[in-house]
Amino acid sequence: MKLKFIGAVREVTGSCHILETGKNRVMLDCGGRQGSEKTPDPSLDKYNIVPSSIDCIVLSHGHYDHCGMIPYLVKLGFKGRIFGTPSTFDIAELIMKDSAHLMVEENKQDKSKKVYYDETDVENTIRLFHPVLYEEPKRIADGVTLVLHDAGHILGSSSVELRVEENGLVKTVIFSGDIGGGRSKIMNVPKQPNKADYLILESTYGNRLHHTTDPWEEIEKIAREVISRGGRLLIPAFAVGRCQDVLYALNSLYNMKRLPHTNVYVDSPMACDVTILYHHAALYLNPEFRSALSNDPRPFDFGRLEYVKKRIRSEKIAKNVEPSIIIAASGMCEGGRIMNYLPRILEEPRSCILFVGYQGDGTRGRAILEGAKEINISGRVYKVRCEVKKINSLSAHADKDGLKRYVEGIASKPKKVFVVHGEKEPAEMFANDLKEIGIDAVVPYEGDEVEI
Numbered sequence: 422m423k424l425k426f427i428g429a430v431r432e433v434t435g436s437c438h439i440l441e442t443g444k445n446r447v448m449l450d451c452g453g454r455q456g457s458e459k460t461p462d463p464s465l466d467k468y469n470i471v472p473s474s475i476d477c478i479v480l481s482h483g484h485y486d487h488c489g490m491i492p493y494l495v496k497l498g499f500k501g502r503i504f505g506t507p508s509t510f511d512i513a514e515l516i517m518k519d520s521a522h523l524m525v526e527e528n529k530q531d532k533s534k535k536v537y538y539d540e541t542d543v544e545n546t547i548r549l550f551h552p553v554l555y556e557e558p559k560r561i562a563d564g565v566t567l568v569l570h571d572a573g574h575i576l577g578s579s580s581v582e583l584r585v586e587e588n589g590l591v592k593t594v595i596f597s598g599d600i601g602g603g604r605s606k607i608m609n610v611p612k613q614p615n616k617a618d619y620l621i622l623e624s625t626y627g628n629r630l631h632h633t634t635d636p637w638e639e640i641e642k643i644a645r646e647v648i649s650r651g652g653r654l655l656i657p658a659f660a661v662g663r664c665q666d667v668l669y670a671l672n673s674l675y676n677m678k679r680l681p682h683t684n685v686y687v688d689s690p691m692a693c694d695v696t697i698l699y700h701h702a703a704l705y706l707n708p709e710f711r712s713a714l715s716n717d718p719r720p721f722d723f724g725r726l727e728y729v730k731k732r733i734r735s736e737k738i739a740k741n742v743e744p745s746i747i748i749a750a751s752g753m754c755e756g757g758r759i760m761n762y763l764p765r766i767l768e769e770p771r772s773c774i775l776f777v778g779y780q781g782d783g784t785r786g787r788a789i790l791e792g793a794k795e796i797n798i799s800g801r802v803y804k805v806r807c808e809v810k811k812i813n814s815l816s817a818h819a820d821k822d823g824l825k826r827y828v829e830g831i832a833s834k835p836k837k838v839f840v841v842h843g844e845k846e847p848a849e850m851f852a853n854d855l856k857e858i859g860i861d862a863v864v865p866y867e868g869d870e871v872e873i
């Protein structure tokens with residue numbers, strides 16, 4: 422059989438790989454690529470991939486960079502089944518509908534912007550969803566059995582195990598998906614697969630160690646400083662996952678009377694919807710989080726918290742310079758409601774932008790974080806006068822030690838590890854780390870085909 426690497430190789434977005442057995446083709450994720458210079462679609466034409474020739478898709482989780490281009494594939498003729506957990510499908514549906522809506526709206530403003538798919542294509546995609554529960558083996562194609570393991574990254578996230586029968590032998594291919602850091606106060610610790618002949622492994626933080634400081638203490642300290650000097654604390658957060666981490670932190674600080682007395686806003690319609698999904702799935706999450714529900718059955722709702730859905734309300738809050746805490750998407754400052762706040766808050770010396778998640782190469786968030794003095798928004802230049810801070814103890818990805826533990830914890834050592842979903846440097850450094858402990862590891866290039 423063969424592995425083809427189509428996307429999220431030597432970069433972190435656009436996750437897409439294909440496993441070809443003698444009998445069928447299984448696609449692993451079909452995500453959108455992100456970053457201002459990139460087109461979102463996978464390079465299907467470049468690598469002669471005919472969507473109707475794909476037998477099925479396994480979706481690791483609902484983030485856009487893993488599911489965002491599936492409706493495009495459906496539009497181009499994919500008709501097979503799509504496998505994933507029920508929560509992954511709930512999230513993916515929201516993400517795909519939002520993405521379709523955005524593309525249609527952007528095209529109305531600028532006809533050169535391509536509409537890859539619309540709401541009808543998303544509806545056609547949803548009809549192909551086949552939910553699978555964690556740890557329940559499922560035959561998904563002739564000679565291919567799927568098992569999903571809880572990856573502890575976001576709600577519903579999975580590591581994908583494919584058991585492939587070939588010439589009377591069974592080979593196990595593991596696709597890690599995005600692996601959680603294991604210290605989340607909401608998500609479970611990632612489940613370790615027992616066996617992997619071949620491993621496709623993420624490496625977002627393949628060259629870094631996360632701080633082991635308590636994220637709640639860090640958020641409390643920064644919030645107190647900013648609010649007491651009369652500033653606004655703007656937290657760019659991914660609507661799925663990170664936003665709920667921050668909300669749960671603020672909720673817990675509020676319960677412990679450690680949160681400054683101020684208004685808190687969640688300004689992202691998507692984050693509002695996803696938070697409801699997290700609340701409804703609370704009984705499947707981290708045991709400590711579950712047991713805390715008996716004291717506080719509404720872990721994402723407290724005191725002066727307001728969920729902002731209407732644009733007009735968002736614009737009003739953005740103009741109000743009173744001290745407040747604002748959580749807004751997108752997490753990399755590339756679009757969404759955060760664009761209402763950035764032009765103002767960037768130039769407010771008493772305010773602070775607090776980054777709590779990964780900032781991709783070429784994004785506005787990365788530029789702010791790396792100390793840009795000026796930021797361009799819609800053709801206007803804004804001076805960066807506010808404070809800029811980052812905490813990485815909330816990360817939803819394993820750091821290099823976590824990734825190493827994941828590999829070493831697999832009882833039978835993989836014959837080969839393909840290091841993906843990381844920029845060039847972290848991916849290569851992590852592959853070298855694996856080689857030093859005697860594990861064969863490579864960082865594939867986009868379009869590579871490898872016989873396994």
Ligand SMILES: [Zn+2]
Pocket residue numbers: 482484574599
């Ligand atoms: Zn993810």
